[in-house]
Amino acid sequence: MRDLLRRGMDRVFGTRPATIDTIEPGSIVIAPRKPIDLRDEAAITEVLDLALRIGAVLLDAGTGAVDTRHQVEFVANIYGLEDVDVDVTFNTILICARRGSTLPPITASRTVYYRSLDFTRLAQMDRLVRKIRRLSITPATAHGIVDDITEAPHPYPRWVATLAWGLMALGVGIFLGGTWVVWLTAFATSVVIIEVNRRLNRIGTPPFFQQMAGGFLAVLPAALLNPVLESSGLGFRPTQIIAAGIIVLLSGLTLVGAVQDAITGAPITGTARFTEVVVMTGGIMIGVALSIRFVGLFDVHLPALTAVPPFGAADVPARVVGGAIAAFAFALASYAERRALPAAFVAGAIGSGVTAALMLTNLGPVFGYAAAATIVGLVGGIAARRSLTPPLVIAVAGITPLLPGQAIYRGMYGLMTGTGGTSAMVTAFIIGVGLAAGVTLGEFIARILRRPRLPNVFTAYRRTR
Structure with missing residues (x-):
């Protein structure tokens, strides 16, 4: 149908085909295709390797398996390989190009060996795919751009990212209703956690033990300061400091x-990723438990967070500001582009505001968190196309302040002291899944709202004149 529209427009009007710059927003962009000789194995391998390298960066940044597969297929299709099979697993991408019934297929694969938070690299790769679609650049040129993207240093110095993690903990402290003592202590604690984990990573320590070390360190400052500041009248709440550290690690x-993988039809990859999340969260919980036992040897006992502190309408502004700061800081710590930072700030404010507003009702915290995540995913999916920022950046930053750090600590403390805690752990699990599912639903709704229409050849003709 697309080809018929293009040929019909050329015959009737004698104009060039509509491109991405000549079709109105919301219409289908006719992607240029370069012919490729299916007998040229070198050319096909070059295209497959390019598609795999782009997919590896997306998978490395946390993009879902289905979205990664679509991008890999799209790049291969652009260069004339329309009959391809793509399989994306937890850390491997496999692509097979079929060349008809008389030629053997060509297969290539790439493995992602590590995970990194560099949202600038993700955004640049997204723009490269747009450039391939719009300008039909050669595979060799695209390979050169991929080299520049993957070999470029982070856009900010490492110390900026370290301070941003601390600022995120400070924002979480504000979101949880803490005082300035809680903010500063959470800031310093998170900076120490990030720096220690960075050094552990440098010597090859497995991520599980890094998370365990982080959980252990999250408790120590609160435990050391609690006997001194408990009766000072400064509003010192160690549970808020610990929760802020846990959220930074989560x-x-x-x-x-x-x-997203489990929902959108990639259950194997979703199961593998979910297992990783559970194991890493388990490392945090073990670290917290060990730290609670450790400080108990010195007769230092932390207060139990048996219930969420009272929340009223007067607390909404502080929660909105704290959530916005935390989301902004997370985007900065993840090396997001400058254009994405204001969007992350707004997403954090929206998510925190919706959550705070719904907590004033009788709908329950789980519904409030899930609804907030859905709105954040929707806003991120729509705004991403306008600011050329991948939806994942805005969505993940927007829900970061909502991660169930307090519920995890409450459950872990209850289990360690024999006062219960199973209910809190189940609540933390449900909130985490609800946040992720809400983001996925919001992005799905955004895709429906911006679903492309068939191009209007008369409109395209007027814009090419």
Whole structure:
């Protein structure tokens, strides 16, 4: 149908085909295709390797398996390989190009050996795919651009990212209703956690033990300061400091990608990612438990968070500001582009505001978190196309302040002291899944709202004149 429209427009009007710059927003972009000789194995291998390298960066950044597969297929289709099979697993991408019944297929694969949070690299790869679609650049040129993207240093110095993690904990402290003592302590604690984990990673320590070390360190400052500041009248709540540290550690996990894969038809990849999330979260919990036992040897006992502190309408502004700061800081710590930082700030404010507003009702916290995540995913999916920022950046940053750090600590403390805690752990699990599922639903709704229409050849003709 697309080819008929293009040929019909050429015959009737004698104009060139409509491109991405000549079709109105919301209409189908006719992607240029370059012919390829199916007998040229070198040319086909070059295209397959390009598609795999782009897919590897997307998978590395936490993009869902289905979205990664679509992007890999799209790049291969652009260069004339329309009969391809793509399989994306937890850390491997496999692509097979079929060349008809008389020639053997060509297969290539690539493995992602590590996970990294570099949203600038993700955004640049997204723009490369757009450039391939719009300009039909050669595979060799695209390979050169991929080299520049993957070999470029982070856009910000490492110390900026470290301070951003601390700022994120400070924002979470505000979101949880803490005082300035809680904010500063959470800031310092998170900076120490990130720096220690970075050094552990440098010597090859497995991520599980890094998470365990982070959970252990999250408890120590609160335990040391609690006997001194408990009766000072400064509003010192160690549970808020610990919860802020836990949220910082949880924010680096691919919870959204795991649930998204399970929902969108990639159960094997979703199961593998979800297993990773569970194991890494288990490392945090073990670290917290060990730290609670450790400080107990010195007769230092932390207060139990048996219930969420009272929440009223007067607390909504602080929660909105705290959530916005935390989302902004997470995007900065994840090396997001400058254009994405204001969007992350707004997404955090929206998510925190919706959650705070719904907590004033009788709908329950789980519904409030899920509804907020859905709205964040919707806003991120729509705004992403306008700011050329991948939806994943805005969505993940927007739900980061909502991660169930307090519920995890409450459950872990209850289990360690024999006062219960199973209910809190189940609540934390449901909230985490609800956040990820809400983001996936919001992005799905955004895709429906911006679903392309068939191009109007008369409109395209007027814009080419």
